[in-house]
Amino acid sequence: MAQEGPLSAELDMLSHVLRLVEAFRAFDADSDGQISAAELGGIMGSLGYNPAEADIQAMMQKGDTNKDGLLSITEFLDLNTKDLGLGGLSTILRRVFAALDFQGEEFVTGEELFEVVENMGQDLSLQDCQSIIASVDGDGDGAISYEDFKLIVNALL
Secondary structure, three states: OOOHHHHHHHHHHHHHHHHHHHHHHHHOOOOOOEEOHHHHHHHHHHOOOOOOHHHHHHHHHHHOOOOOOOEEHHHHHHHHHHHHOOOOHHHHHHHHHHHHOOOOOOOEEHHHHHHHHHHOOOOOOHHHHHHHHHHHOOOOOOEEOHHHHHHHHHHHO
């Protein structure tokens, strides 16, 4: 059976990332995958923060790694996850995958996913979980690797 404590913390972290994605999408009015400083201020407000204009500009400068004056979804997520002590989004994904892969086989099956979502009280059937896994299972073996898992998450971005 899955260890609920560590897995719960990892899934909470992934849930935080998904909330960030939702907020980003809500303020990316033209759906071009980039936001301006003004849009960043709106996102921060929607997340319960009230930063000063100088703080927003500092965040833009810190997060805008390609220096185009905008934040891409990746830059936004990196900016908002690297201070969590986990090393950024890539590390979060690795930790979530490791928590899902509680049998240590370096892949996750539909049955494992079902056990996790069932323990969390989610309303997905075993067939639903197997379908989710099958949709990104590149080699048809009924399980997904970490690389396949990243495809699922990246599809959400």
